[in-house]
Amino acid sequence: MRLLVINPNTTATMTEKIGAAARRVAAPGTEILAVNPGRGPASIEGYYDEAISLAGLLEVIGSRSDYDAVIIACFDDTGLDAARCLTDKPVIGIGEAAFHMAAMLSNSFSVVTTLGRSVPAISHNLARYGLAARCARVRASEIPVLDLEDPLSDASARIGHEVARAILEDRAEAIVLGCAGMTDLARALSQAHGLPVLDGVVCAVALAEGMVRLGLATSRLGGYAPPRFDKSAPVPPGRGPAP
Incomplete structure (x- = not known):
């Protein structure tokens, strides 16, 4: 496949x-x-x-x-x-996938993401997927996404610090990493902290x-029905903006 x-x-x-x-x-x-x-x-x-x-x-x-x-x-x-x-x-x-798997591996999980401005969107998705009650907290490590691509940044250490805080303060039983750019960190963090750390990828x-x-x-x-007409094509007669 x-x-x-x-x-x-x-x-x-x-x-x-x-x-x-x-x-x-x-x-x-x-x-x-x-x-x-x-x-x-x-x-x-x-x-x-x-x-x-x-x-x-x-x-x-x-x-x-x-x-x-x-x-x-x-x-x-x-x-x-x-x-x-x-x-x-x-x-x-990848968010939906990781949330559902974390809910099947733990009673409660915390999310460790990048910047604080991403927290509302993640919280909204958790509520929409019916999993808000299973998430103890969405934590921001305040790491810009592109810092995850910089081998000289301290991103890994800061994310590890948030994982430790989630275990202690949130009583999280699993951690979901809240950015695709963190995909290479999951295994090491799981071994270091002794709990499932899930990467959505x-x-x-x-x-x-x-x-x-x-x-x-x-x-x-219903909602996932195909578009009624090709949105990239010229606008059909009668569907354009009012003069």
């Missing part, structure tokens, strides 16, 4: 890191196609960045069909609902593979 793993930002080094993480856990015979749009923000840190990344993200999905499932590798699950309207193949957001790969093997598809009824 082929999994299209999309980093919605334009930072190629992060895309490479995400692709490497996905390939490490993919089953034999699963091909990982790790890509990012050619236009959009270099990082996604809040609502505005999410909004301006959508066009590039949806272009990638709509322009190709060489995949069996799609993984959106942004922890805010950027464009998830719109992407599910573009294809009946499974589309999985690998969680999403496992779920996507399972859905494809089961022959599951996204519902075309």
Whole structure:
């Protein structure tokens, strides 16, 4: 099978890191196609960045069909609902995947993310997915996303500090890492702190593979029905703006 793993930002080094993480856990015979749009923000840190990344993200999905499932590798699950309207193949957001797996491995979990401005979007998603009660706290390490790509930054140590605080103060039994750029830290943090530390990229790969093997598809009824007409085409008569 082929999994299209999309980093919605334009930072190629992060895309490479995400692709490497996905390939490490993919089953034999699963091909990982790790890509990012050619236009959009270099990082996604809040609502505005999410909004301006959508066009590039949806272009990638709509322009190709060489995949069996799609993984959106942004922890805010950027464009998830719109992407599910573009294809009946499974589309999985790494935030949603990690939350659900953490809820099956622990009574309560904490999220450690990047900047404080990302906390509201993550909290809203937890409520929307029905998992807010299972999350003890969403913690911001106040690390800019692109610092995760800098080997000279202290990002790893600061994230580890927040994990330790989550165990002590939140009584968290598991940790969800709240950024795709943290994907390479999960295993070491789990070993260092003695609890499950979940990275949404690998969680999403496992779920996507399972859905494809089961022959599951996204519902075309209701909210995930395909667009009624091609939004990239000229506006049909009578649908343009009022004079």
